[in-house]
Amino acid sequence: MRSIFVVSWRTRQRSGGAGVAREFMPRFLSDSPSVSMLLPFITRRARWDSEHSLLWRIPFVTLVGWLVGVSILAGVAPGWGSSMGIRIDVKDEHQVIHSFGASDCWTCQFVGKNWPIEKRNAIADLLFSTATDSSGNPKGIGLSMWRVNIGAGSAEQGDASKIGSRWHRAECFLNADGTYDWTKQQGEQWFAKAAKARGVRYLLGFTNSPPVQYTLNGIAHADPGRTAFNIRPDALPKFADFLAEVAAHFDKAGIPFDYISPINEPQHAWDTDKQEASPANNAEVFEVTRLVGKALHDRGLPAKVAIAEAGSIDYLAYARGHNRASDQVKEFWDPSSPHYIGSVPNVARVISGHSYFTTWPISAQIEARERLRKRVEQIDPRLAFWQSEFCILESNDETTGGGGRDLGMNTALYVARVIHSDLTIADATQWSWWLGVSGHDFKDSLVYLDKLGGASSDPDPLRSDGTVVPSKLLWAMGNFSRFVRPGMVRVGATYDDHRSPADAASTVMASAYLDKKTKRLAIVLINVTKEDQVVKLSGANFRGKTVDSYTTSASSDLAKGSTSPCEVRVPARSVVTVVGAAR
Template sequence: MKTTSITINLSDEKQVMHSFGASDAWTCQFVGKYWPLEKREAIADLLFSTKVDSSGNPKGIGLSMWRFNIGAGSMEQGDASKISSAWHRAECFQSMDGTYDWNKQEGQQWFLKAAKARGVNYLLAFTNSPPVQYTLNGIAHSDQGRKSLNIRKDAMPDFAKFLAEVAEHFQKNGIKLDYISPVNEPQWDWSNEKQEGSPATNSDIYDLTRLLASDLHDRKLTSKVVVGEAGEIKCLTGHIHGDNRSDQIKAFWDCSSPCYLGSLSNVAHAISSHSYFTTWPVSEQVRIRESLDNRIDQIDPKLSFWQTEYCLLEKNDEIPHGHGRDLGMVTALYVARLIHSDLSIANATQWSWWLAISSADFKDGLVYIEPDNTGSQGNRSPDSLEHDGKFLPSKTLWALGNFSRFIRPGMVRVGVEYDDHRSLTDAANSIMASAYIDKKSHKLVVVLVNCLHEDQIIKISNLNGSLHLANNRFDIYTTSETSDLRHGSTPADDIHIPARSVVTLIGHELLL
């Protein structure tokens, strides 16, 4: 059995971790409204719970952020929305006459309350399109070739007011929306009629953010605006589309930019992006994240990077069958590697998956649903899945849990070096290691991703020699083909991890 030796530098402090999350689009609108309560509660536990069973195994992955989609009204339009699948439409709180119906999005509101009840730290509301009553074409996605926000010129203040009204309603009813993200993947034209969406220029985002920030301030709300949600990381770091929808770190966070947002106190000091199209080959995954980190250092070294959406769209040597559903370790390890890269190379403080629940034959869910009687994958018959079915946790759920369940808000990532000085690319193809400390509880968290087909021995030291832990032991949590965050214990100087696994080590009473 081969040995990998790593050294943890407890004094080499990196980023302060914010949260791990997933979104309620779009399946939660049916599951949360119609499914039997017992099944809803069980799914919510898988996503949000930080409790353990009698053997110490986690009951869920303890997400610390929940992303709530504020719909634009395509559901009410039905077929007139031109979005063919009802599963990709969304209701809107505001009616066409300007009145509000707070019973809308009932299923999503159920999961929002379930997240809060289970102690999820942060709630974020995001939009894909302005409400249809404000759009230029009267629907919730754009016309082909459009580059600016699909909104009437006179309606931008109304859109901002709508978002603030939603935030105020929830806060008055005991659910604070900590963040509002008003645009999503603004680089795409969103004309494909598959879901709600709108492009937006940097100027659009700047104007909308200023209006929204002002409205939130006037209402004395504490919600903060988060900008970005770029379609891919390269849109943050340079001009790749030849128009005013990229180079967004400079656009929003360079104080000389006409779109500078740093003077607005209720805009989060962060830039967000999605990790699509930047994962393969692995050397490119590494290079793009190094470039992102360098760009942030150039413009604003204190700026946080949030990776706010990802699911697998790839077809490559590791994912030979493309985007079809996979509940196993192939997809889970691919995702775990990406999380490691986003956290350890791009220094992400926040990391979110796309769909918490999926009904599709696609690699986009943490928990999958399907009919009880047929076992068919991705069946979207209204008579079956809208009202009931069975749910299937994926290995991707548990692999994300190796990070989200144990790396809690406020923990600090610290430096890790491989004793054989392997490159970041070589590590990403073999054994990846990242480490985090909780200064208050003196807890050490080490996440190991083993992409190799052989078991490994891991030797861990710090710069001053041995780690000083309670009883010289780690709690160990393993996700593999046969384990879902299975709990165990291991001597700190004799750590064995299985082939093709994600492992989290927890050390207590760390001497800092």
């Protein structure tokens, strides 16, 4: 810690008593508003003092020392920036948290099948583990949902798939002759088993396209100009049976799906060579949901259909776009809608969407989430909102867009703010990042891969081996996922100075979560400023004189520490989670 005093009389003759007063006291104290009203007296005292005997300096020094002591007791500390009060109200209950997750697209198909087993396990530990090392530091971020891609068969087609990168193609369990080959997608199945072995609560199987055998054009993405679902009308029931058959296989393999998501981002055209995907309108989403729900129910499977994976949360809240795939909260959950799914069997009472292109400026980030929350409350207050996919795509004042990896805190803090807003403004119960693992140069992954010997511009060598590179984003997401567990309730966290969500988003954000059975309380603090901040907590009623803290910063990866339950130091540009037992 820096010395409290830097005493200097150099300016006594040059600037008189004012210079003495300001140089003698510490900078944090002379700049403090609480001292500003006394500064004129101190200045006059110091000016007189500079012209008289040294004996008169003793009272002056005593006064400054007294002010220092008062300031420290008030929570103003050298190098700690400003302080703020945050009150926790465990009786102010909001949504019940479902899970935090990520997906296995597309790199896991190679890593899970071909990589050395010790490296596979290392990656799985980073994503799924809730264990700690000998010092109590988490070994992983403890994801509680893992999203498993159910491929459409573009990998078997090769270049004929018209998907340029083999890394964006996927195998399909369904063969051309209608039989199934469960040895396919070995990499995805390995990671699903690794997730369950490490205690991941939920598995969700999702598709980007129907199997190529069922599509209109025989490939796994749409033709230019088409805005409807890329499937033959006669193949819709077959598609539903296919998903139910895949769910039954995973159930028998001991890695049962809890959810099936049959359509992804239906608002987009998906007519390029980037990946498996298809547009769809609301009527088609409804029909697919009805058929898949019935197929799961008829087989007695526990999995439930979860929709609608909207390409932006705006598509959930109001009518927009060109292919009649918007206002989906009302379309699917208003009993008066022709597309109401509330009476369909094996359907989860959720509406899912992606936070893309709704995060900047901050005012727009807040407004989009307030609008969605109000729409859900209006249509069905029991409906849960899932933010089921996000990565960096936008380019703005804080981020340069998706291109180019960022292993540091800039992206980590940007995403932490989005998580905070989705949870505290939109009342999301589930939050998922896009990719768990990637070897590409893009801001889309939690764990990155490099080819052996250095950074990779060609990801093909990574099909069989490479080096594992965790990002700061991994650990910052862990500040939520590792400690905010399924079933915990978000509780009130308010500022003593009544700062707005916009003001908090540019300073320190706070949210709190309670396990009502164990009384375990987790408080997540995000400091986006360039100064350390002191947060004075009240209302938490933690037991004991200290509580655990876990810090992610430029120098720490979810590092365990301890702190006062009443006053928490949050380092500059960091995320800190405080965990303890509440009374």
